[in-house]
Amino acid sequence: MVTLQLTQIDIPPGQRVLLHNISWSEFEAILLELGEHRTARLAYSQGTLEIQMPSPEHEVDKELIGDMVKILLEELEMDCECFGSTTFKRETKKVGVEPDQCFYIQNHQLMRGKRRVDLAVDPPPDLAIEIDVTSKTQLEAYETLQVPELWRYEDNQLQINVLQGGKYITSPISPTFPSLPIIELITEFVNRSITEGRSPTLRALRSQIKQLI
Template identity: 70%
Template sequence: MVTLQLRQLSVPPGHRVMFHNVNWQEFEAIIEELGDHRAARLAYSQGTLEIRMPLPKHEKAKVIIGDLVKILLEELEIDCESFGSTTFKREDMASGVEPDDSFYIQNHALMIGKERDLTIDPPPDLAIEVDVTSKTQLDAYEALGVPELWRYVHGKLQINILNDGKYIESEISATFPNLPILEAIPQFIEQSRTVGRSPTLRAFRQ
């Protein structure tokens, strides 16, 4: 059997690599070897590991969506703890994900001043993924019990609400039930591409 080092692996932007039959100890070792300061994102579910390298347009959309969510939370005076692309994992569920952004909202008070340990802490209340195409990630989010997952794919926003352990698509956000999230988020992302980030965020706040 040939053994290669992860540093020998190069994933072009916009591509992903799948590894099968990866056990939990190997997944933990890969996380440690890759370290925290990397552009690649990992997702692990039931022995399948995905390593993906986002495109620049992915990063821009991710940042804008995160900024829009923060503005909503601030203007509505809803407290939160932002955990960004933190690795969330549980060995007993054989699942791990690194969302593009994540927020503790209903459970924010539990996470003040903490890192995260899903064996004792709840999962984030809202996670955001951009250009998600892998079923592996969706399975992992379901296993970890993330209540609400936003997926921004090809210019459209999809809201997934956890119901009896499975996601169902919803036209209403559980986090912002009184706001037209499905229409507003894509609209302002598109606006940011023509007028820029700062004017877009100011217009959104108004």
């Protein structure tokens, strides 16, 4: 059997590596070895570990959609705590994920001031966002962690997944923003940002939301 160090694995931007038969203790050791200040993103479910190196396209869309959610929350005067790409894991469930962005909204008061998350006592984020450019979101992991609402952006289209009976269903509306056409808004303004640029697009989105509410 050949043993490799993580430092020997070079993952180009936009690519991923799947490692199978990884125990929970090995997953924890990998998290520790890679540290918190890293570019790679990890997802672990039932012994399979995915290590992904985000592409520029992925990072641009991640930041843009995250900023859009913040604008929505601000304009609707909804409080939140943003936990970014925090590692959410449960040893008893043998899963761990790192969303592209995530927010505590309904449970923002419970998470106020916290700098560490322990899902044995803390709730999962109310809204998680994943940008699927080179890999597919591990839905089973998010279902296991019971994240109520998951947005997935892929092929210039937003899909909203809502937890129902422990499984995700595709929803035409966002339970977090039920009065707004979220799918149309996010899709339209992400596409506009390609030609108009980030800042003008976000200003236009804010103006549009003011009109809608």
